[in-house]
Amino acid sequence: DAGVIQSPRHEVTEMGQEVTLRCKPISGHDYLFWYRQTMMRGLELLIYFNNNVPIDDSGMPEDRFSAKMPNASFSTLKIQPSEPRDSAVYFCATRDRGAYNEQFFGPGTRLTVL
């Protein structure tokens, strides 16, 4: 398996633009997590899905952020409109349904909003 795949790996955009980050989970994994990592706040959970259904989005910073998982093979995290404070590395991670299974992280998308 290729592991968790994220695209793009780097994104540079201007303030006000829409940004879409993509994640392809490991086949068969039931849980998908979106995290954000910044120097100031470290790693934070934004939202997670179980069987394509959003379970907890309490970490989504504001209405400008939205996430979808239309099927078991694909998820998106969208920021509209983007702001400079959204600059961070965004990680997608997935895991199997077993209660004590580890999470597998994607390589991350480094977002810079100018």
Add this chain to the structure above:
Amino acid sequence: KNEVEQSPQNLTAQEGEFITINCSYSVGISALHWLQQHPGGGIVSLFMLSSGKKKHGRLIATINIQEKHSSLHITASHPRDSAVYICAVRSIQGAQKLVFGQGTRLTINP
């Protein structure tokens, strides 16, 4: 106060030294994870613990549930161990959510 505290924040050592990184948490947990993040940015899961001790190669992780404390040890450290080590807990209330420590930046000099 953060729910997950790591110490030290930064650690520099010479190759071959025994390394210990500590993690303390304040909530009841169902599991604790140790993650490694290399300078390139990728994150790898090293261990997941709910009790006792686990060993993988030169890495050992221990957890004391009563004291709400975990340690990650590296024996015979090597420059390739240089990375950020992150402790994360899955709280009993939080179900699937992970809460992360701020990380410990480890540098091993040759």
